[in-house]
Amino acid sequence: MIKLTVNGEPRSLDVDPDMPLLWALRDVLGLTGTKYGCGIARCGACYVHMDGHALPSCVTPVSAAEGKAITTIEGVESDTARAVRAAWAELNVVQCGYCQSGQIMSAIDLLNGNAEPDDAAINAAMQGNLCRCNTYARIRQAIKQAAASLRAQGGEA
Ligand code: FES
Numbered sequence: 001m002i003k004l005t006v007n008g009e010p011r012s013l014d015v016d017p018d019m020p021l022l023w024a025l026r027d028v029l030g031l032t033g034t035k036y037g038c039g040i041a042r043c044g045a046c047y048v049h050m051d052g053h054a055l056p057s058c059v060t061p062v063s064a065a066e067g068k069a070i071t072t073i074e075g076v077e078s079d080t081a082r083a084v085r086a087a088w089a090e091l092n093v094v095q096c097g098y099c100q101s102g103q104i105m106s107a108i109d110l111l112n113g114n115a116e117p118d119d120a121a122i123n124a125a126m127q128g129n130l131c132r133c134n135t136y137a138r139i140r141q142a143i144k145q146a147a148a149s150l151r152a153q154g155g156e157a
């Protein structure tokens with residue numbers, strides 16, 4: 001039995017320890033906001049947070065997540081997450097949407113560690129997240145807008 005904490009809740013899963021975390025989240029727990037893209041850590045569609053940091057769940061065995069806090073797009077809640085969601089909505093970042101939960105998980109991780117990321121910092125932090133619809137310019141703008149709004153709140157960044 002694999003014991004996980006997902007979005008703050010303890011979960012016990014009777015699955016192969018080598019099962020990718022992505023499948024445990026999507027197929028076993030029904031958390032389908034995390035997407036499957038490449039399966040080889042190249043596209044970022046499957047990013048979730050493990051102990052607060054974004055990583056590709058498609059190449060992370062579910063056993064590696066035991067004892068860690070896993071957060072998916074469905075459960076990510078913080079001042080940073082709210083600022084990112086608001087900026088994404090205001091700037092209409094999303095096109096088809098497929099890559100966007102992964103993009104948002106990386107953006108939150110970035111802003112948690114950098115209150116005022118410049119283009120270079122954004123490009124570096126987001127390089128693992130591909131977007132076939134080419135929304136990169138709006139993503140960059142939305143990250144800057146979220147950062148500005150967090151600084152204006154004087155809250156968590
Ligand atoms: S599906 Fe995991 S990085 Fe592409």
Ligand code: FES
Pocket residue numbers: 094095096097098099100130131132133134135
């Ligand atoms: S919005 Fe379509 S892949 Fe990014």
